[in-house]
Amino acid sequence: MIPFVDLKAQYASIKDEIAVAIQGVLDSCQFTLGSEVAALEKEFAAYGGAREAMGVNSGTSALHLALLAAGIGPGDEVITVPFTFVATAAAIHYTGATPVYVDIDPQTFNMDPAKIEAAITSKTRAIIPVHLYGQPADMDPIVEIARRRGLIVIEDAAQAHGAEYKGRRVGSLGDMACFSFYPGKNLGAYGEAGMVTTDNPDYAKRIRMLRDWGAEQKYHHVMKGYNFRMEGIQGAVLRVKMRHIEAWTEARRAAARYYDKAFAGSGIQTPRQSEGCRHVYHVYAVRSPERARWQQELTAKGVQTGIHYPIPVHLQQAYSDARWKRGDFPHSEKASDEVLSLPMYPELNTVQQDEVVAAVLETAKQLVPTR
Template sequence: MIPFVDLKAQYTGIKDEVNKAIQGILDTCQFTLGSEVAAFENEFADYCQAQHGIGVNTGTSALHLALLAAGIGPNDEVITVPFTFVATVAAIYYTGAKPVFVDIDPRTFTIDVKSIEAAITDKTKAILPVHLYGQPADMDPILEIAKKYNLIVIEDAAQAHGAEYKGKRVGSIGDMGCFSFYPGKNLGAYGEGGMVVTDNAEYTRTIRMLRDWGAEQKYHHVLKGYNFRLEGIQGAVLRVKLRHLEAWTEARRTVAVYYNELLSGSGVPTPKEMSYARHVYHIYAIRTKQRSQWQQVLQAKGIQTGIHYPIPVHLLPAYADLGYIRGDFPHSEQAADEVLSLPMFPELTRAQCEDVCEAIRMIEENEITV
């Protein structure tokens, strides 16, 4: 079996470091926030080339609190994409604001910057680009539009730890950047976690209060806040894993090179790393019009795959109230119908990549019936 993700293999390589870090939390009993979380906030912010990091309980909470800190609320509009995980859109809803969608660029799966300006109204307050699959969105045009219309830019970097746009780390390019540390992410906790990074001291102060019941000091509640604190164990584990992130990222990029080479000339559309980007390959997604059949055949051959994402948000029943219909965002809809995520994790070997690609070529060449 070739797994889609192998967290056990990762743990095996850092077991002693992780166990020591967890034991440290058990010894100090700093189970919520605490010194390990504070240290991780500083280290991850520095890694992202940002001045401040605020740890929270999930990537969704990071988006939610970043929007609130930016002053987003009822009757406001936030521009984003429908081809993303639902949390991107849910976080906008949590503030009372309205998500306004624009389509993706089919080459990158990220926001089509040429479509943004037409979606702006007098209610628009922010642009929320998603660095999907580990590929940065084209940020310069986004920042130019934001400056022209006085909009906030909040990066959804949940899948893009360490990705770069023109040499600058994502998360530090807009006004704020939001990360998820869900276990399967490139930098994953042993549970849930998230972070906002920013250079803005006032946003930092607001988010720190909002994550801890709106309190600037214990029992002194300045804002109506939330219980979104990052746990001490997660901070300790993430500090260990951050030290390995660059090596893991280069390993992922090597796996992507293997896939690109092995699928070259096959006719299978593979990911395109843009000239401005350092793609970190959280997901390696190919495209096929026979996705369900391919997935079944690969599974039968012991190869696990995933689909990220099978239904664009504008077509989900939960968001039917936005009034969008099929055909409104054709590139997002086509991607949702065609993407198939291949196994991707740092410990994946070339031999395993060869097995995956051999099976795909046999399907493509009709040597295996789908």
């Protein structure tokens, strides 16, 4: 079986470095925040072109605290997309605010800027574009609308470590940006972790307090906060992985080019990299109206696949809302019905990719009409 992702292969390649890093934390006993997290924050901020970075315990917490730092709360509305992992909407709900959805561009899977103006009301306070699958959203028009309408822009960059938009890294394109270091991400911890980046020192100060019980100094709580601190071991692990992130990213991009070339002319709808962008291929998603059969056939042929994501947020039972129904966001709904993610990770070799390609092309002959 060709795995969808192979975390063991990556661990094997850096095992000795990881052992040294973890031992350093055990020796220092700085298990929560500490010097490793502080060093990671500086390194990650520099990598993304931001002035500040604040480590937290998950990507979801990063979104939650970014919204709170921006003053978002009950009665406010935040514009985002329904074709995303549920955490994007969940974080908005955590603040007491209400998510308002706009549809995606069917080619990029990202927020369609042309849909934003119609969704803005007197209650709108922020926009959260999602850099889905590692492809940057079209940020210039999004930021232009936000500046003109007095709105905050928070990038959901959970899947886009190292992605670039017109020569700038994601994480430096809005007012704040939020990253996930879930183990399967392009830069993944050995557990849960996340990060917020910003150029705004006031936002940075608020997030540092909010992640640590709202304390300005120990036992001096100036706001109601949370226990959202990053663990020292995760900081140490991520610092090791930061040394490899560019090589791993280029390996993903090479694997994507290999797939692109192999599937050219087959009728298979492959990912499109937007002009002026660096796609980092957290996910390589193809599309088929016969997805269920396609996935079943590929599994039988020894190829593991994934679906990101099978149900858009507005149709999830937990997030149902009388304002939204099936048909309101047709591009998001169609993508949810059709996307199928193929194996994609830096250690994926050409022998494995050839097996994937052969299985996909054989299946496509039956399920995808030739162009």
